[in-house]
Amino acid sequence: MKAIVITSPGGPEVLQLQEVDDPQIHDDEVLIKVQATALNRADTIQREGSHPPPEGASQYPGLECSGTIEAVGRNVTRWKIGDQVCALLSGGGYAEKVAVPAGQVLPVPPSIPLKDAASFPEVACTVWSTVFMTSRLSAGETFLIHGGSSGIGTFAIQIAKYYGANVFVTAGNEEKLAVCKDLGADVCINYKTEDFVARVKEETGGKGVDVILDNIGGAYFQRNIDSLNVDGRLFIIGFMGGAVTQVNLAGLLARRLTVQAASLKNRSTENKALIVSEVEKNVWPAIVAGKVTPVVCKYLPLSEAAEGHRLMEIGKHIGKILLLS
Template sequence: MTAIDPEDAGGPEILVPTRRPTPHPGEGEVLIRVAAAGVNRPDVMQRQGLYPPPPGAPSIPGLEIAGEIVAIGPGVGPEMAGQPVCALIAGGGYAEYAVAVAEHCLPVPIGLSMVQAAAIPETLFTVWTNVFERAYARDGETLLVHGGTSGIGTMAIGLGKLFGLTVIVTAGSDEKCAAAETLGAARAINYRSTDFVEAVRDFTQGRGVDIVLDMVGGDYVPRNLKCLAEEGRHVSIAVQRGAKAEIPLWEVMRRRLVLTGSTLRGRDREFKAMVADELARIVWPHIEEGRLRPVIDRSFPLSQAAEAHRRMEEGGHVGKIVLTIDE
């Protein structure tokens, strides 16, 4: 099969098509003929040599795919053969074929394109597990999300609207802020021209937000804590500005704040299967009825994976970047 599988770390130019053996599904797995694959920040970090695949995962990048199941492994019901699905995978998405755990697959509803379906799993699993499970978001609460026009940010806006959250986001330009508010953010703050801590205080009339979803880390963490209301929850999912932060413990104690976080790629099969089941029951009906759709920035053919990574690194995208695989 054709795949993107660079042997060394480097810039986007190393993402060139090559030939690799077609994988075979193992116990509880399916083989998917990939129609589209989402591009995510961890793919860029893996290409740079900063985020190696977990043990047992393919070296081929790509954490989410959509396509048709063309083979099933032992222990998988025959009814899954031929089904259009999207799936969260630990790697292997930048290819014509990829293996997924059957329990990590979700059906592609009528009316949802393969490009849209491929843009859902990574961000949906991430936002759901961190905002609604780890931070136990409740109807009527307020959520602050950094990177409001990223794939994570746009998914957080969409899910927040569905489940009764007021969503505040930050973004790096007035144009991106306008885009975020068009998508449903209650307030979008240009962090380059405005102190987001003061803007959050003004918007919430001094109360603060209930939850911060942070993918920045570093010196943003103490600023994020200033944005939290009493009993607020801070959830870290990435560390783009550094993995170390100075924490004002007295403020954590005085206002009873909760600091937590998670990663997704290295979690075990059982955990991801549990999340997929929750999403199938709670979120998927909204997708089937058209109330939740991923925001698509641009799609590129697999042969232009380098251009897709350049687009992500330039930072001008709004929503998801997707690779399409031609048969």
């Protein structure tokens, strides 16, 4: 098969389409003929030489895909050859075929084109496991998403609104904020021209928001703390603004704040299967009902993975960038 190989740590140009061996499936895995995979920030970090795949996982990038099952392991009972599915991966999505544990596979919702289904697994599992399973966002609460126009952000807006939250977003220009508004965001903040802490306080009568999903890290840490309500929860999923900072801890104590962080990529197979099961139970009905829809910025052939990485790193895209095999 063909796959995108990281020939050495570096810029997008190190991504090369090469002939490689087909993956071999284990007894509890399925083999998916990939129609599409989606780009994620973790892919660019892996390309640069950090955040490697978990031990035993494919060395090719790609954390989600959609396609058709081509083979099943002898212990697999739910899935059969020919099923159209999407899947959460530990790696290997930038390829024509990928082996994946059966517990990380999801059915393609009936109304969603097969290629667009690749835009869901990583964002759905990330948002559901952090914002809902851990931070327990509930109806009537306020929720702030940094990077509202990203793949994570466009999904998080929709699922949070579906579950009755009041959604705040930050983004860097009016075009991105307009998309967030169209997806259901209640308060849209241009972080380049506004102080998001002041705006959050203004919109909440001085209280702050209940939950924040943050991929900036160090640069926003103190401001996130200052933006939280009593019993507020901050969940960090990235460090685009650095991993080191200083913080005044008094606010955590005074307002009983909770700070948590996690990545999805290196979780155990068992934990990923649990998250995927919860996503199918709680998120898939919203997609089937048309309340959560894919937001795709661009489709590129697999051979143009490097161009996809360049687009992602420029930061002008809205939603997901998909590679088609």
